[in-house]
Amino acid sequence: MIVGLRDIHERKDTKTPLSARLREYRLTLKILLESPSSTAGLVIVLAYAAVAVIDFTYPSLIGVQNAYSLVPDFMNSVPTPPVWPTHPFGTTFPGVDLYQAVMSAIRVDLWYSLLIVLAGAAAGTVVGVFAAYVGGYVDEVLMRFTDIFLSVPYLPFAIAVAFVLGRALDNISLALVIVWWPLYSRYAYGQALSLKENAYVEAARASGVGTWGIIFRHVIPNVLTPIFVQISLDLGTVVQVFAAMTFIGFASGNPLLPELGTLISNGFQYAVAAPWVIFFPGVAILIFAIGMNLLGDGLRDALDPRSRT
Amino acid sequence: MKLRYYIARRLILLIPTLLGLTLIIFTVSHVGGNQRLLGEYINTHSKIPVSVQEQLLAERFHLNDPLVVQYFYWLAAFVQGNWGYTQTSIYSGTVLDAIKLFFPNTLILAVLASILTGLIGIPLGVWSAVRKDSVLDQTTRVVSFVGYSVPLYWLALLLIIVFSTSDVCSCLSILPIGGTATVSLIGGVDWYSGGISNPTHVLLIDSVIHGRFDILEDALMHLVLPVVTLTYGVMASVLRVMRSSMQDTLSQDYIRTARAKGLDEKTVINVHARRNALIPVATLLGYTIAWLLGGVVLVESVFNYLGIGYWTTQAILNGDVGGIMGATVIFGLTFIFANLAVDIAYGFLDPRIRH
């Protein structure tokens, strides 16, 4: 029996690539939700995202008066313990309500971390895929370039950058992006290499799609899966690293900017006498990192082809 | 290829890498132009007018020559040990002296943490993979998970709070090393001055040499908390990788062959599986060391532990050029040599690499 082209087009169940991909995502979600730890991770991350968004749009919904700056009270600058309902987390130096500070800080940290990771991922993926696809001399050069950056330890490098450019949050972010992108480049490179030989790439090329078109419309979407997993794992790490650097003292730009690392360093001197001062900001970082790591691990397991049969 | 040749090759490759490092440091220190450099040396109270000073200094430091030439003069000075000056709240003097003071302490901290990680982390990872899903495995997984999710400096702070408020052991204080009370214990000692102990610069060893075991005990006590914190942080990732790598290894064909030979399970795991499972861990070691460098900075700052990390933090806060330079030098050198060690270990573990 010979199947004619007309038969194919008239078949109602011909799937478009988009709906097929949506089905894949739904399957991923289903497997993810089967695992209690991954679900917990997802819940945590969503909760944090919610806080960040609300803090940005309607801060008063969660009880934050000023979302963009800490509100010091120099009259009562010494930290006071948690009191419900006025100061659920207590206050920290200099007289700042800790609860509001942490809520807004979550937004700030999440924002910066997301920016850093996405920037790094985007840059890295494009470089990696480009190198893999074009191959040859370009490939060699780009990959050597990546390797050099891959061997840079983040802290000394960030120190150097801060020294050169000045201590500011934006500069730390830049330094972290530079440290982070090579990992994505490597990842994307490996994935793209194996995908390069796939049939649909050949088909696209045969029908005349240009190099950049192929890269962006065909290769990158399929490279995205492990990249996505790596992003979710990295977000947890970057939040930590970012807060660590502000803790050390990098961000001198705006001392009233709510930021988790800054909060911890602010309360550093009072830590022993008033433990809540560092407890709450730290826990905020910890829970987010746990949630993100759980989610990332869960995603990786769910996307592992072995578990999808 | 024999292991010897592999090591020799690596050592030779070291030279260009070191040169590259000097280039980076030179760039870092000379960025911001000559003004910055001059700013350090100009004495505004001197009778000599500033412009003249500038001229003299510029000649002395060859600041008017092309950059390339400057680099060579700088390199010459660098190799001779002239690494500039540092001026921070905890120490002021030449960078070289500062390093001599701080580095041994950091070294102890890092070495102890690494040894503990190796002694505990690797066997634990192996057992965890072998006894999959057992109570030991689950506990290990949770502990390790928390370990790489927790901000290390925050954990350090928590530990400080717990140990200082509950008066569990007042000796586990966070004061800088050198004695619970500088005066009472270490002040009257003649082999310890200005923060540097003689002859080995390492307080632990020197106290034994001079027979002062009370100082030894005191120093050890001061080490406990920082070491524990740092070890926990490093061990978390090592555990995770070791466990998953061991799992992968155990599913390999050659393990089946080993069992088919009638070897007992202990031999199969310890002889055949473990060495192969260590290979990915060794690969990760480079990254772990980079992390360790960062962790050291955090932990030392929190514990006021007189090491390179603490000095770096102070340098950043005070905008101290010399300090930052020195930190970059130390970190760079450590990193390069650590990677060398990792490469050699890797070559030892995996014969395929030697070819």
Added chain:
Amino acid sequence: MRLTQEAELDLEKQTSEPLLRVDGLRVSFITRAGRIQAIDDVSFEVKAGETFGLVGETGCGKSQTALAVMRLTPEAGVIERGEIWFSGTNVTENIAKEFKLIPKKNNRVKLKRNKSMLKRLDQKINQLRGKEMCMIFQEPMTSLNPVYTVGRQVSEIMLRHSVDMLVDRIIARNAATEEKLKTITDAASRQELSQPELRKILEETGLKELEDQIWFILSRKDIGATQKIRTISNLAQHKVKSTTLAFLIRLKKSKGQLPVEYRVLNKIPIARRWLSGAIEKEALEVSYELLSLVNMPNAENVLRQYPHELSGGMRQRVMIAMAIATRPKLIIADEPTSALDVTVQAQILELLRELKRTFNSAILFISHDLGVISEICDRVGVMYAGNLVEVARLDQLFADPKHPYTQGLFASIPKYGEKRELLQTIEGTVPDLIDPPKGCRFRTRCPRVHEKCSNVPPWSEISRDHGVSCWLYEDGEKHVNQ
């Protein structure tokens, strides 16, 4: 030792007690997708010294049968039922206590293992594995440990199972004198010695433990007669230190149970070289002999090399060397040639045939290739979808296959001189083993299917050595279906 083994084999042949007996074996795999019934009620025997082939398509369960015999079933698999008897020992004893299948919803089951029972069973089978029954695997590329040298991996087996032999050799060699060796070399130069003749001379001179080594030297094809004589004479020169000798004699006397002082001393690296170091060196020496036996080119260098430096054929030779090291009674070869190219394949098969002649081991040979099977097997079992459908002698199977599946297999082999348009195939595909057809599993593709086939067919003996599992032969005769 060898004498006794041969005598045993002769005895076994006489009493016709099979070396290996598999009885009603059922193996399942518990997976996410369900419970895969990989092997269902398989029974066969392998007599001492014979080569029994298991042939079938991919997925029919032949490899898993072999693995079950060695108790190497993968983590997700369980031997649910059946017995495996090897050389009079029940390998599967207590196996039911080792695991538990807990039924869950959706017809699924959960597998729970009893770790301590598993450990005990493993200890028991480790006495047999590698010693009395050895296995050669399909993938030579991944079956060797990449971080250890070939020499070390081959020696390992002997250090585990044949320490006695090694110790005997060293002691005997130490006792060998120039005159005693001269007796041998004189006899050898006079005429071509056969192995029994050599053995007699060695017994007379009290050097019978050196039989393997001397025979090996005499049968070497790469050196001339004078060189051989000289090598044998030089054996007397390879003496060990007196401390070592004392240690070894003590070891032999205490039957492997060393006194505490020696055990402690043995742990110190330097002292160790004087004590058990000699044994390890001897093991390497024997490894060299084994590698030469399997026709490994440049055997001396190969000992020092790592697996990744060898080709596929060479690696497979290493595996074979490991399999014959302890002169096992049964060698299980799981598609040993499938991963190799055709010329190497022929060499390996020839090697196996030669080894079979020399050592008289039984071989359980697994393959999907009827051609390979025909080169080496005495009897053959045909498997389909986890069932054993036919067992026969090689000549019987090829001359008169009874089961429709076997017939289909033979028919699908293109024959030289035959003119066809299309290749003959068996219609349909292999069934899903999670939910296999009830009754005869082949009935979905069988050209002779009828209503009886929805029940499990009985096993019928067509003639001596020839059995079929098919309703067509219910009464031992060909049944005519309407």
